[in-house]
Amino acid sequence: MGCFASHxxxxxxKNTNIKIAxxxxxxxxxxxxxxxxAGSFVGxxxxxxxxxxxxxxxxxxxxxxxxxxxxxxxxxxxxxxxTIQKSSITKxxxxxxxxxxxxxxxxxxxxxxxxxxxxxxxxxxxxxxxTEHVEGGELFDYLIKFKMLTEPIxxxxxxxxxxxxxxxxxxxxxxxxxxxxNLLLDKEAPDATVKIIDFGTSTITDSKMQLTQKYxxxxxxxxxxxxxxxxxxxxxxxxxxxxxxxLSGSPPFYxxxxxxILSRVQKGEFSMKDPVWNxxxxxxxxxxxxxxxxxxxTRISASEALQDDWIVKHASNSGITSSESLTSLQxxxxxxxxxxxxxxxxxxxxxxFVSKEETQRLxxxxxxxxxxxxxxxxxxxxxxxxxxxxxxxxxxxxxxxIMRQVDVNxxxxxxxxxxxxxxxxxxxxxxxxxxxxxxxAFDTDQxxxxxxxxxxxxxxxxxxxxxxxxxxxxxxxxxxxDGEIDMEEFKxxxxxxxxxxxx
Numbered sequence: 001m002g003c004f005a006s007h008x009x010x011x012x013x014k015n016t017n018i019k020i021a022x023x024x025x026x027x028x029x030x031x032x033x034x035x036x037x038a039g040s041f042v043g044x045x046x047x048x049x050x051x052x053x054x055x056x057x058x059x060x061x062x063x064x065x066x067x068x069x070x071x072x073x074x075x076x077x078x079x080x081x082x083t084i085q086k087s088s089i090t091k092x093x094x095x096x097x098x099x100x101x102x103x104x105x106x107x108x109x110x111x112x113x114x115x116x117x118x119x120x121x122x123x124x125x126x127x128x129x130x131t132e133h134v135e136g137g138e139l140f141d142y143l144i145k146f147k148m149l150t151e152p153i154x155x156x157x158x159x160x161x162x163x164x165x166x167x168x169x170x171x172x173x174x175x176x177x178x179x180x181x182n183l184l185l186d187k188e189a190p191d192a193t194v195k196i197i198d199f200g201t202s203t204i205t206d207s208k209m210q211l212t213q214k215y216x217x218x219x220x221x222x223x224x225x226x227x228x229x230x231x232x233x234x235x236x237x238x239x240x241x242x243x244x245x246x247l248s249g250s251p252p253f254y255x256x257x258x259x260x261i262l263s264r265v266q267k268g269e270f271s272m273k274d275p276v277w278n279x280x281x282x283x284x285x286x287x288x289x290x291x292x293x294x295x296x297x298t299r300i301s302a303s304e305a306l307q308d309d310w311i312v313k314h315a316s317n318s319g320i321t322s323s324e325s326l327t328s329l330q331x332x333x334x335x336x337x338x339x340x341x342x343x344x345x346x347x348x349x350x351x352x353f354v355s356k357e358e359t360q361r362l363x364x365x366x367x368x369x370x371x372x373x374x375x376x377x378x379x380x381x382x383x384x385x386x387x388x389x390x391x392x393x394x395x396x397x398x399x400x401x402i403m404r405q406v407d408v409n410x411x412x413x414x415x416x417x418x419x420x421x422x423x424x425x426x427x428x429x430x431x432x433x434x435x436x437x438x439x440x441a442f443d444t445d446q447x448x449x450x451x452x453x454x455x456x457x458x459x460x461x462x463x464x465x466x467x468x469x470x471x472x473x474x475x476x477x478x479x480x481x482d483g484e485i486d487m488e489e490f491k492x493x494x495x496x497x498x499x500x501x502x503x
Contacts, residue, residue: 281310376414
């Protein structure tokens with residue numbers, strides 16, 4: 001994740017002019033305006049990382065630090081921890097900015113194909129990023145093993161990447177270093193879930209603003225980036241290069257050294273005359289040409305690529321049955337959580353403790369409903385799904401109710417974690433282990449009670465949410481009036497969800 005050693009001939013081209021876009025948030029003065037989303041729980045934690053995690057084997061190392069597997073001592077969740085030596089980056093403001101840029105951007109993202117950030121730590125010597133552990137290795141290694149992929153497998157991987165890129169671009173995030181090494185698989189299999197990692201060189205920018213910093217990796221960098229005049233379409237070029245390699249086993253722009261590679265990239269000329277391309281469909285080649293269009297203005301966008309005939313044909317969501325899809329719709333329809341604190345804890349559990357098997361099932365259901373592939377569910381997409389079950393008029397009323405209950409952050413969409421929270425079987429989501437783990441995660445001083453200060457520490461909002469709001473949240477579950485929530489009060493509040501769900 002950013003501190004892995006580079007592969008041969010893949011040095012990054014960069015300069016030091018980096019700015020981190022500030023995240024705009026308005027003051028929350030009452031409980032009605034309090035909003036919760038997956039990123040709400042991502043914050044800086046106090047203390048040494050070893051006090052909270054048992055560190056395991058190394059997953060990779062580089063000039064500035066390493067990535068290791070780790071297990072949380074309280075919740076037993078397995079994570080990946082990216083550790084960076086402060087001394088190595090304090091002298092290099094570019095690397096320091098990359099670290100905080102990655103934190104800032106990952107806090108904003110909630111997508112099934114983007115690696116999840118849980119928290120970060122700082123001590124005297126190190127910065128630590130705690131992310132989900134993705135076990136299947138890099139797409140780069142998968143390619144080395146299998147040389148080239150069939151069109152359905154390549155389309156499955158590419159659809160997931162394009163969905164994440166479309167989501168990023170809709171939120172004004174430009175990755176700027178997409179490559180197979182920054183695409184992890186949850187398992188070594190053709191139906192694996194892809195996770196984009198390493199947002200250290202990413203930026204948040206107005207979609208109309210042209211970027212000027214040189215970032216990227218030789219094989220995958222867009223020609224306009226070399227000219228220091230580009231926008232988010234540079235990511236599409238990189239995706240085109242990745243797709244080219246997935247289908248043929250070779251890059252479109254190659255050379256004996258980095259200068260030769262960049263020279264060919266600058267010209268933007270590539271060939272599909274190799275015999276391997278005789279077996280590739282015309283529709284795949286057509287999409288490649290649109291992605292590797294030298295002119296960014298006419299180059300296809302991520303959202304357009306997701307609707308391309310080749311992607312739609314080969315990457316249909318065959319991993320979910322009609323009964324599973326119906327179950328998800330029914331659970332979404334019946335979801336009720338009347339209290340803000342219930343919402344907060346259910347979102348936390350959905351973001352942190354859902355099993356990999358259940359995550360895969362819900363991911364498939366989400367993709368099945370997300371017809372435009374942008375990584376979020378719109379009113380129109382939900383109405384389309386419910387119309388098949390109850391007719392359009394009833395579907396519109398039903399979706400309006402769903403949006404009021406499930407759209408916790410009032411984004412106008414059902415975000416991925418909101419979907420997981422609302423469609424997961426409640427008996428499984430709110431089982432004894434998950435409730436115990438969630439309570440212990442918030443009870444940071446291990447006193448057996450959750451205070452307003454601990455709630456604020458986990459949910460963030462320092463200087464944004466008024467102190468009275470934190471206490472109001474506590475009061476939702478504080479039955480004995482001592483100003484804190486004990487385990488019995490916590491579980492009583494959470495189990496009310498089952499009564500709320502009786503319609």
